[in-house]
Amino acid sequence: MAQAIDIERMNTCLKMTWKLSRVLLAFYLVTMALFGCQSETLTPFIDEQIASYKDLYDQSYGTDPLQRFDIHYPETVSGKPSEVLILLHGGSWSGGDKSFLTPSVEQLKKAQKNLTIVNANYRVTSKTGVRIGQQIEDIQQLVAFLKQKAGTYHLNEGAFVIGGVSAGGHLAMQYSYTHPTDGVRAVVGIVAPTDLTSKALREAGLEKSIVQLIGKSYEEAPLDFLQASPLNTMTPSAPRTILFYGGQDNIITPEQRVLTEAKLTLYGINHQVYFYPEQTHDFSAELLADKLINVFRGRY
Helix, strand or coil: CCCHHHHHHHHHHHHHHHHHHHHHHHHHHHHHHHHHHHHHHCCCCHHHEEEEEEEEEEECCCCCCCCEEEEEEEEECCCCEEEEEEEECCCCCCCCCCHHHHHHHHHHHHHCCCCEEECCCCCCCCCCCCCCHHHHHHHHHHHHHHHHHHHHCEEEECCCCEECCCCCHHHHHHHHHHHHCCCEEEEEECCCCCCCCCCHHHHHHHHHHHHHHHHHCCCCCCCHHHHHCHHHHCCCCEEEEEEECCCCCCCCCHHHHHHHHHHHHHHHEEEEEECCCCCCCCHHHHHHHHHHHHHCCCCC
């Protein structure tokens, strides 16, 4: 008799548990549907309406004369903080200037998006004692400075993207891959060299520049060349990576794109690779501006 009662109670409990599970499952599915719809329909911060841009030039983030940046930050109608794009110029690591990217900055501003644009200089290797280590330190110092001034410039500290052209793209990738805790959500490499050990890349005209960047020849220090290559420093925890390459580029060899895309895929890193057969080493400002904005629309 007692056994029969226990079985009856067990059946009752099982029925109640099943009913409760069905209720919880239904609640879960409805909740997920609601949040799913919201995530699809929410407007990215970058599309918030802005009233105007404030432009500040040659701001200092360090004591060296080359540690300077221009910042263009929007005044929003809603008051929401802006997302942040840091741009690094090219120049074979040894030269160049932030003014190289002024056309891209102007195109980005024309889009009237809630995006702060930081166009930065960094120490170059033509200056005595400057190597890749000092250049990576400059980027780290710049990021830290901007976060410290987030209230002043009204920045979203969790929405940083770093992009660079040529040598600047290499530095952007190398920094982002070796400093994963600094809050960089995505990195953009525009015609960026990623494997400095490549003989083909060095023979394409970058041998002297890379030696100056490393401080030694490849024969003297092949491991240093390897450790300075984003292709090697990439890990599965790397941020979303967006790459641009041109089919008529006579500096960045095709293997740079092929090997980098293969490793990004192997590691399961969110990435996009844009290949334009007719583009040279110089990409149009209009093309870059459109694609860079889409990086933020895709929520990194």
